[in-house]
Amino acid sequence: MKLLTVFFLSALSVAAQPPPTDAPSDVSEPVTSTEFVHSSGLLSGTKSRERTSGALVNAARVKNPAQLLNPRAPKEFGDGWDNVSFDVITGQGQGLKLFAIHF
Numbered sequence: 616m617k618l619l620t621v622f623f624l625s626a627l628s629v630a631a632q633p634p635p636t637d638a639p640s641d642v643s644e645p646v647t648s649t650e651f652v653h654s655s656g657l658l659s660g661t662k663s664r665e666r667t668s669g670a671l672v673n674a675a676r677v678k679n680p681a682q683l684l685n686p687r688a689p690k691e692f693g694d695g696w697d698n699v700s701f702d703v704i705t706g707q708g709q710g711l712k713l714f715a716i717h718f
Contacts, residue, residue: 669714670698 674680
C-alpha cells in the first residue's frame with residue numbers, strides 16, 4: 616500500500632509540472648565586460664556638452680532616481696556601465712563614479 620501511495624504521489628507531482636517550452640525567457644543573459652569597448656571622450660573624438668557625470672549627477676537629473684537601480688529600467692536611464700571606472704591596462708572595473716568633472 617505504501618508503494619502504491621508513493622507511486623501515485625510521484626506521478627501526480629510529475630503531471631502537475633508545467634510542460635517544457637522552447638520559448639526564450641524574458642530575462643536576457645548577462646553581458647560580459649569583454650564585449651564592451653570603453654573609451655574616454657578623448658579617444659572617441661566626440662564633444663559632449665555635459666561637463667559633469669556620475670551616479671549622483673544622474674540621480675539629480677532624472678525625475679525618478681529609483682529607476683537608476685532598476686535592472687529592467689528603460690534605456691533612457693542608462694545602461695549601468697556609464698558610472699563605472701575601469702583600469703586602463705586590464706579593463707576591469709575599479710569602482711563607481713559618484714561625481715566626475717570632464718575637461
